[in-house]
Amino acid sequence: MIKIKGLTFGYTPEHLIFDNVDFQYTLNQRVGLIGANGSGKTTFFYLIMGLLRPFAGEIEIFGKVRRTEKDFEEVRKRIGFLFQNPDDQLFSPTVEEDIAFGPLNLGKTEKEARLIVDKTCKILGIEGYEQRVSYKLSGGEKRLVSLATVVAMEPRILLLDEPTTGLDQHFTEKVINYLNNNTSSYIIASQDMDFLKKTVNKIYQVGKGKIVENETV
């Protein structure tokens, strides 16, 4: 599903974040990425989503090598990316509109979008949030709502960037619950080994320009 070969990228040519990296992901895998701050976890996601372009290497997603903006537009419809900071993700005035934004962009009608909003809120346990104002939510609520905005697009694969940073037990449980019961294809970047152990069955170590499978878990 995602096949990466010889990926090379850095924010400056002298300091490479990824140096000739190979990586493979197939559907229905629950995968974790662990690594120090600045090791490139977020960058890796940005490269998959086409928000950054590699210096060299091939990114093949859903059976097609992706190079141009147009290629990645298609990718973004099918891979959902949860940003590290919910304030970057939520921009609509109300929760409902924020969740509906993705589905409407995919060409759903207003009625369908509303149904999706209801369904998504139910799955994530945030019913009754629909009319609330996004920027007045608490940190945990914001995180769940931004997860909802991604889930609402019914992506084949989820990329989650530090989904539990700053979350308390209650909200972390909700995220774990969702991941265990409602979806089966995702890649999570996290520092939280406990959280990863509860949600993934394969962990990769990111760092020193490489992404390698961590056999110890």
Added chain:
Amino acid sequence: MHFEEFAEGKSYIHSLDPRIKIAGLVPFILVVALTSKLQVSLLAVIAGITLVLFSRINFIALLKRLYAVNIFILFLWLILPFTIPGRKFLALGALKASYEGIFYTLNITLKANAIILCTIALVGTTPIFRIAHALRCLKIPEKLVYLFFFSYRYITVLHEEYDSLNRAMKMRAFKPRTNLHTYKSYANLIGILLVRSYDRSQRIYQAMLCRGFKGKFPALSSFRTNKRDFAFLIFMLLFTIFLIMVETENFFRVL
């Protein structure tokens, strides 16, 4: 920071369709802003007070807003009466205040307060996103509407960021004084705020791209207009026409 303190409420004014409110308000404001007659401004102030009473908004919060506006107008009172030529009203040494100057400044004061009162009563009682949707329905160019909306949305975020930076400075014993260190520190603060807002705008845009954004914003909420809305619009327009007649004195000739 809370800008929408008047937006929550259940009064008649709150329940009006925002498109109607804007459509009724704009011609009214135009007439009031352009008038040169004290009577028109006075009538407008009365209209403003009436609207505010109908909207049942928090009176103290309203006074705070009016205070801010009138501080600004106070400066006009310090300058305008003395600089507009005309019949002498009062002399303070070499400074002469004219009747015309006082009349002019009084008119500005009334106009400004009337416009603020009406705007708070009508626009202030509408949640910002409803305003944005209403503007779009009224065929205001999309780019302007989104510029307006995003400025509003992220002013709060930037203000929070400013607060946290400011707090961080205080925690390290920073006290603003009149010296180079203070100026430098504030310059750094503003600089970092600019950099952060640029970064943030990039990330927001990327997040939107990831959710299939292609330059068009889909709208979700829809408006409904009923008889009460139209009654309000007709009343506002009639009142505006009445003001125009007073302005041109046709009204009195008809009588």
